[in-house]
Amino acid sequence: MSTQAIRFDYNNVMADVIGEHGLTEAEIEAALPHAAAAIEAVYAQRADLGWMDLPYQDTSEIIAQAQAVRARADTLVVLGIGGSALGPIATQTALQHPFYNNLPRELRRGPTLFVPDNVDPELNAGLLDVLDLERTVFNVITKSGTTAETMASFIYFREALAKRLGKDKLIDHLVLTTDPKKGALRQIADREGYPTLPLPASVGGRFSELCAVGLFPAAVTGIDINEMLAGAAYADKRSQERDPRKNPAAMCALIQFLLDKKGKNMVVMMPYAQRLRDVADWFRQLWAESLGKRVDRAGNVVNVGPTPIKSLGATDQHSQVQLYAEGPFDKLMHFLFVEQFQLEAPLSNAYPDINELSYLDGKSFSQLLKAEGEATQLAIAEAGRPSMAHYFPAVNAYTLGQFYYMLEMQTAFAGELYNINAFDQPGVEAGKIATYALMGREGYDARRHEIEQARGRSRSEFII
Numbered sequence: 001m002s003t004q005a006i007r008f009d010y011n012n013v014m015a016d017v018i019g020e021h022g023l024t025e026a027e028i029e030a031a032l033p034h035a036a037a038a039i040e041a042v043y044a045q046r047a048d049l050g051w052m053d054l055p056y057q058d059t060s061e062i063i064a065q066a067q068a069v070r071a072r073a074d075t076l077v078v079l080g081i082g083g084s085a086l087g088p089i090a091t092q093t094a095l096q097h098p099f100y101n102n103l104p105r106e107l108r109r110g111p112t113l114f115v116p117d118n119v120d121p122e123l124n125a126g127l128l129d130v131l132d133l134e135r136t137v138f139n140v141i142t143k144s145g146t147t148a149e150t151m152a153s154f155i156y157f158r159e160a161l162a163k164r165l166g167k168d169k170l171i172d173h174l175v176l177t178t179d180p181k182k183g184a185l186r187q188i189a190d191r192e193g194y195p196t197l198p199l200p201a202s203v204g205g206r207f208s209e210l211c212a213v214g215l216f217p218a219a220v221t222g223i224d225i226n227e228m229l230a231g232a233a234y235a236d237k238r239s240q241e242r243d244p245r246k247n248p249a250a251m252c253a254l255i256q257f258l259l260d261k262k263g264k265n266m267v268v269m270m271p272y273a274q275r276l277r278d279v280a281d282w283f284r285q286l287w288a289e290s291l292g293k294r295v296d297r298a299g300n301v302v303n304v305g306p307t308p309i310k311s312l313g314a315t316d317q318h319s320q321v322q323l324y325a326e327g328p329f330d331k332l333m334h335f336l337f338v339e340q341f342q343l344e345a346p347l348s349n350a351y352p353d354i355n356e357l358s359y360l361d362g363k364s365f366s367q368l369l370k371a372e373g374e375a376t377q378l379a380i381a382e383a384g385r386p387s388m389a390h391y392f393p394a395v396n397a398y399t400l401g402q403f404y405y406m407l408e409m410q411t412a413f414a415g416e417l418y419n420i421n422a423f424d425q426p427g428v429e430a431g432k433i434a435t436y437a438l439m440g441r442e443g444y445d446a447r448r449h450e451i452e453q454a455r456g457r458s459r460s461e462f463i464i
């Protein structure tokens with residue numbers, strides 16, 4: 001096993017450790033053939049699942065374009081939503097200085113990065129207040145090339161650029177990441193000549209972090225993207241193991257599936273490292289959009305899907321852990337632990353004479369955070385609640401790429417276990433259609449009429 005391997009520990013889901021809410025060895029043993037079949041089924045689809053091959057892509061074009069942006073910009077703004085924003089945010093938080101944008105330029109590895117990730121008017125108008133547009137590049141990311149939020153952001157910031165710098169300068173301030181052939185943004189790129197990067201048709205939005213979507217912003221801010229891919233390739237190797245017991249992604253999927261069947265239908269990801277906070281956010285989309293489904297592959301109504309929840313140690317010990325420890329037995333926890341932090345914050349011997357504080361003397365923040373993580377894990381287990389732990393030797397480009405890929409494979413395996421299509425999102429499409437109707441998009445009149453009628457049926461006694 002690589003010294004950079006993330007270790008996966010599932011002792012604390014076992015019934016002999018936590019009691020009746022855990023899994024027995026016999027339950028796991030009986031389900032192993034199902035997990036083995038899920039592994040086979042996913043690899044049988046590999047030709048259609050382009051994200052599975054991303055660890056082996058040629059990154060030279062991404063790096064070349066990133067170098068060009070590094071040379072001409074002080075700020076990169078990513079305009080995207082869902083998979084087109086959550087991954088770039090997670091990677092930045094995980095691999096850069098915690099106050100990266102506030103560091104002086106000579107201590108940063110590249111331009112500052114902003115990912116507004118919403119169409120809130122104040123957020124976007126406010127962002128314009130802090131940007132020096134002459135030294136800003138916008139990376140517009142959308143697979144479909146039509147998503148309302150992203151295209152509205154593109155129109156808004158393109159207009160601001162055009163007003164400030166003139167239309168002929170737009171080409172130096174926009175890089176578009178989208179489908180190589182389809183969509184409105186592709187059409188615009190072809191018509192107006194902006195530089196582009198491909199978001200391959202076979203890579204779904206929430207599985208796109210390891211293509212140009214995530215790699216380009218990461219490379220612009222100086223992250224070693226080939227190292228991320230090396231980590232992902234290592235996770236690919238481990239995920240190909242046909243024996244589920246030796247395959248962390250498959251085992252992790254199987255445990256979550258079995259516990260869901262026993263009523264643990266909430267999955268809490270709780271990193272004990274600030275760097276991994278936004279990875280838990282990225283995981284929420286991956287897990288929720290992939291597994292939350294109305295029908296199974298045969299068309300039966302099943303309404304399945306565990307609810308992913310993000311949490312952060314130690315912060316949420318003082319907000320959520322009371323519920324996790326004593327509330328309903330409906331949760332499974334993923335603890336993410338880091339063995340080696342990049343920065344250390346030691347504590348001095350400040351108050352040796354004050355009994356309640358002397359235990360802190362000469363310790364460090366990492367000791368305290370690790371102790372709090374272990375203590376919470378123990379308390380959750382003693383309260384009879386299942387949890388798993390993922391141990392990162394350190395958070396770096398290699399382990400991050402490895403973890404992303406492992407979670408993607410875990411999601412694909414889980415899709416097979418639930419017998420649903422993990423790669424579509426019909427529930428989100430319904431919301432998109434209603435938005436188009438409300439915004440007056442051509443071709444959506446009938447839907448707008450239905451919504452207006454429903455509004456008319458709203459009863460005043462229920463409005464106070």
Ligand SMILES: O=P(O)(O)OC[C@H]1O[C@](O)(CO)[C@@H](O)[C@@H]1O
Pocket residue numbers: 081082083084141142143144145146147150205206289425428
């Ligand atoms: O990349 P696009 O096409 O703009 O889509 C953005 C997001 O919208 C969704 O389609 C629905 O939320 C996600 O799957 C995707 O990541």
